Amino acid sequence: MIDSIYYIAKGLDITLKLYLVTVLFSVPLGLLLALGELSKISILKKIVTFYTWIFRGTPLLLQLFFMYYGLPVMGITLSPLGAASITFIINYSAYLCEIFRGSIQGINKGQYEAAKVLGMGYRHTLSRIILPQALRTALPPLSNEAIALVKDTSLVSIIGTAEILRNSKELVTRDFTITPFFICGIFYLILSTLILLIFKKLEKRMAISCQ
Numbered sequence: 001m002i003d004s005i006y007y008i009a010k011g012l013d014i015t016l017k018l019y020l021v022t023v024l025f026s027v028p029l030g031l032l033l034a035l036g037e038l039s040k041i042s043i044l045k046k047i048v049t050f051y052t053w054i055f056r057g058t059p060l061l062l063q064l065f066f067m068y069y070g071l072p073v074m075g076i077t078l079s080p081l082g083a084a085s086i087t088f089i090i091n092y093s094a095y096l097c098e099i100f101r102g103s104i105q106g107i108n109k110g111q112y113e114a115a116k117v118l119g120m121g122y123r124h125t126l127s128r129i130i131l132p133q134a135l136r137t138a139l140p141p142l143s144n145e146a147i148a149l150v151k152d153t154s155l156v157s158i159i160g161t162a163e164i165l166r167n168s169k170e171l172v173t174r175d176f177t178i179t180p181f182f183i184c185g186i187f188y189l190i191l192s193t194l195i196l197l198i199f200k201k202l203e204k205r206m207a208i209s210c211q
Contacts, residue, residue, distance in 0.1 A: 004171055004180050008187065011164035014081065015153045015191075018163070022088040022149060029089065030096025035126075037101050048097065055094035061155055063087050068159045084156040092149065099141045103134035136206040143199035150191045164188075 037048040055063065068083040078086070107130050115125040157166035168184035171177075 001179070004175075005183055007171060008164050008167045008180060008183050011162055011167040012187070014156070014161055014163040015150075018081065018084055018088060018153050018156060019149060021085045022092055023146070025089045026092040026096055029093040031100050033093060033097035034100035034104060037097065038104060052094045052097055055091050056098070060087070060091050060152060061158065063091055064155060064159065080156065080159045080161040083159065084161060088149070088152070092145065095145055096142070099138050099145070100134065103138040104130060106137055107133055136203075139199060139203050139206065143196065143203075146195050146199065147192045150188060150195060154188075 033048050033051065036044045037052075039045060064084060064087045067087045068078065068080065071078060071083075111129055111133070112125060115129050120128070153163060154165040156163055157169065160166075164184050164187050168180040171180035
């Protein structure tokens, strides 16, 4: 049992790396895409709309296969972790774009008018008034996406990446026991619970700061 836990835990390195890289790049990219979709530049709005349509409308697993197995046909070869990172970033940024867009659009237009009366420009209005409020309303759906990301990292086992699910499958095949799957499930539950607790604290802090 101890050996199994240790071997499965070794896969946490890949799982956490993929998770952190995805969060680090998909959040700012999703925000930029949301601002692009809300901009008055028609061509930019169409490009962002097409982007979100493609990556929200096709399975993440298919995108992962294309990135890892499809690109080499065109002469572009990526490592398993590199292919997974790029795939997760572009996929999750599309979902986060819609979350941020909805949150920004949910802010009362009176906020913009009040800022204009105070002589604030569009950029200052966004950074100081609109985005802080939008972030607060976006936290619940962001929490759902953050937890979904933990579970989606298991998909990279398909392309031979040694994360916790793949290590568990190897133990099941070797030892003919399903215990490693239970251990793997506990790891995912722990990670999901930690993320949920972090977001609950963030929601409380945001609620207090807005009172």
